[in-house]
Amino acid sequence: MTAVVTGIGVAAPNGLGVEDFWRNTLSGTSGIGPISRFDASGYPVRLAGEVPDFEAAQHIPGRLIPQTDRMTQLALAATEWALDDAGVDPKSVDEFDMGVVTANSSGGFEFGQRELENLWARGPQYVSAYQSFAWFYAVNTGQVSIRHGMRGPTGVTVSEQAGGLDAIGHARRHLRRGVRLLVTGGMDASLCPWGLVAQLPNGRLSTDGDPASAYRPFADDAAGYVIGEGGAILVVEDAEFAAQRGARHYGEIAGYSATFDPAPGSGRPPKLAAAITGALTDAGLTPADIDVVFADAAAVPALDRVEADALVAVFGERGVPVTVPKTMTGRLSSGGAPLDVATALLAMRDSVIPPTVNVAAEAVDERLDLVTGARAGHLGAALVVARGYGGFNAAMVVRAA
Amino acid sequence: MNEFTMDDLRKIMRESAGEDGSGTLDGDILDNSFEELGYDSLALMETTSRIERALSVTLPEEDMADVSTPRDLLAFVNGQLTELV
Numbered sequence: 137m138t139a140v141v142t143g144i145g146v147a148a149p150n151g152l153g154v155e156d157f158w159r160n161t162l163s164g165t166s167g168i169g170p171i172s173r174f175d176a177s178g179y180p181v182r183l184a185g186e187v188p189d190f191e192a193a194q195h196i197p198g199r200l201i202p203q204t205d206r207m208t209q210l211a212l213a214a215t216e217w218a219l220d221d222a223g224v225d226p227k228s229v230d231e232f233d234m235g236v237v238t239a240n241s242s243g244g245f246e247f248g249q250r251e252l253e254n255l256w257a258r259g260p261q262y263v264s265a266y267q268s269f270a271w272f273y274a275v276n277t278g279q280v281s282i283r284h285g286m287r288g289p290t291g292v293t294v295s296e297q298a299g300g301l302d303a304i305g306h307a308r309r310h311l312r313r314g315v316r317l318l319v320t321g322g323m324d325a326s327l328c329p330w331g332l333v334a335q336l337p338n339g340r341l342s343t344d345g346d347p348a349s350a351y352r353p354f355a356d357d358a359a360g361y362v363i364g365e366g367g368a369i370l371v372v373e374d375a376e377f378a379a380q381r382g383a384r385h386y387g388e389i390a391g392y393s394a395t396f397d398p399a400p401g402s403g404r405p406p407k408l409a410a411a412i413t414g415a416l417t418d419a420g421l422t423p424a425d426i427d428v429v430f431a432d433a434a435a436v437p438a439l440d441r442v443e444a445d446a447l448v449a450v451f452g453e454r455g456v457p458v459t460v461p462k463t464m465t466g467r468l469s470s471g472g473a474p475l476d477v478a479t480a481l482l483a484m485r486d487s488v489i490p491p492t493v494n495v496a497a498e499a500v501d502e503r504l505d506l507v508t509g510a511r512a513g514h515l516g517a518a519l520v521v522a523r524g525y526g527g528f529n530a531a532m533v534v535r536a537a
Numbered sequence: 538m539n540e541f542t543m544d545d546l547r548k549i550m551r552e553s554a555g556e557d558g559s560g561t562l563d564g565d566i567l568d569n570s571f572e573e574l575g576y577d578s579l580a581l582m583e584t585t586s587r588i589e590r591a592l593s594v595t596l597p598e599e600d601m602a603d604v605s606t607p608r609d610l611l612a613f614v615n616g617q618l619t620e621l622v
Contacts, residue, residue: 200555
């Protein structure tokens with residue numbers, strides 16, 4: 137069984153839809169700016185990557201709007217685009233041959249905040265009946281499954297930024313068990329006061345108010361990351377089934393591995409390198425086969441060092457080009473890694489590595505070959521690295537079509 | 538207390554569960570079942586909860602079992618309103 141990606145749907149701060157996003161990513165156009173979705177003037181963090189110009193009513197059935205958080209509206213729209221891109225009509229496939237596994241990190245926070253405010257300010261009778269599920273981690277998976285009649289295996293992975301790769305890895309397991317098609321990826325959108333204050337205590341958010349410098353991973357003076365909303369939804373299929381229906385594909389999910397870090401203070405080393413070598417082994421590739429790495433890029437000096445150490449341990453000093461297109465979106469929680477996987481597939485399709493922005497090449501850990509301007513060249517395989525708060529590590533190898 | 542009309546109900550139904558763009562809620566829907574109109578049990582719960590808030594009435598869940606069309610619901614709501622008087 138070979139798992140191939142036949143469809144991509146993107147909702148990112150620097151582009152709605154695949155081609156819009158890809159054009160902006162290649163030209164280094166960032167979607168990070170002052171928070172406009174709520175009044176953030178009272179918070180130490182004022183910047184975010186917001187998905188622009190998304191009117192839910194234009195993209196999803198009106199019936200679904202009162203019962204969905206923004207993250208679910210984005211997920212439903214991106215799923216529609218991914219299915220269109222894959223050229224598959226779900227009605228033409230047996231309903232039990234299709235499944236849904238998405239990642240999620242915060243649940244429907246904006247919806248949840250509004251309804252909790254109703255509860256406390258006005259009483260239980262003012263809480264929406266849809267609160268019963270609209271803020272669940274699993275709700276994106278559930279709504280996609282219901283909307284498209286996909287009654288095969290479903291699930292949700294909740295491991296913060298690593299979860300996006302864990303979801304795709306889990307989708308591949310279902311393909312191996314004989315399911316024909318999976319909708320996977322991740323989408324989060326918690327740009328509301330509750331969503332922000334939930335992340336503030338980790339101390340990893342940049343308080344720099346300048347969009348051109350706030351998120352500068354691997355820089356000597358990295359000062360934390362910028363949050364963002366959005367992500368990517370992928371359609372993955374067994375290559376044989378995709379070929380049967382005459383579908384073209386972007387590339388293969390060739391390798392995946394996940395590890396968990398030892399407890400803080402244990403003195404044992406982090407396990408990120410093990411996830412990377414695990415993914416390479418799973419793909420049957422060597423480090424020399426990897427043409428580009430999409431880094432996790434926490435932009436917290438200690439965490440950047442752990443990632444750089446892992447990349448140097450596997451690839452050697454300046455052994456592989458490393459890029460961080462998420463410098464144009466912020467870190468999207470569960471949506472970040474699927475967006476990186478989509479970006480890697482597009483990079484291989486067009487033989488070009490998209491740039492890392494806002495990081496001056498001379499300020500970077502010199503052991504890394506950080507790509508700060510789009511770089512053309514054949515790309516046969518790419519590695520995506522993702523870490524989730526609390527010790528989650530995941531790595532995925534994608535191979536060109 | 539004024540009578541709770543089909544137009545009042547239509548408005549609350551739209552707020553509760555949106556509309557699919559095909560104008561399902563327009564026209565004479567008094568005797569369509571909520572199921573036919575695409576209102577599942579949760580959508581109906583949201584609808585009754587909004588009616589309760591708007592009119593300060595109580596619509597006990599156990600009595601809702603007999604309500605399957607807008608006509609039933611209007612009669613039930615107006616019955617409860619009369620009891621208040």
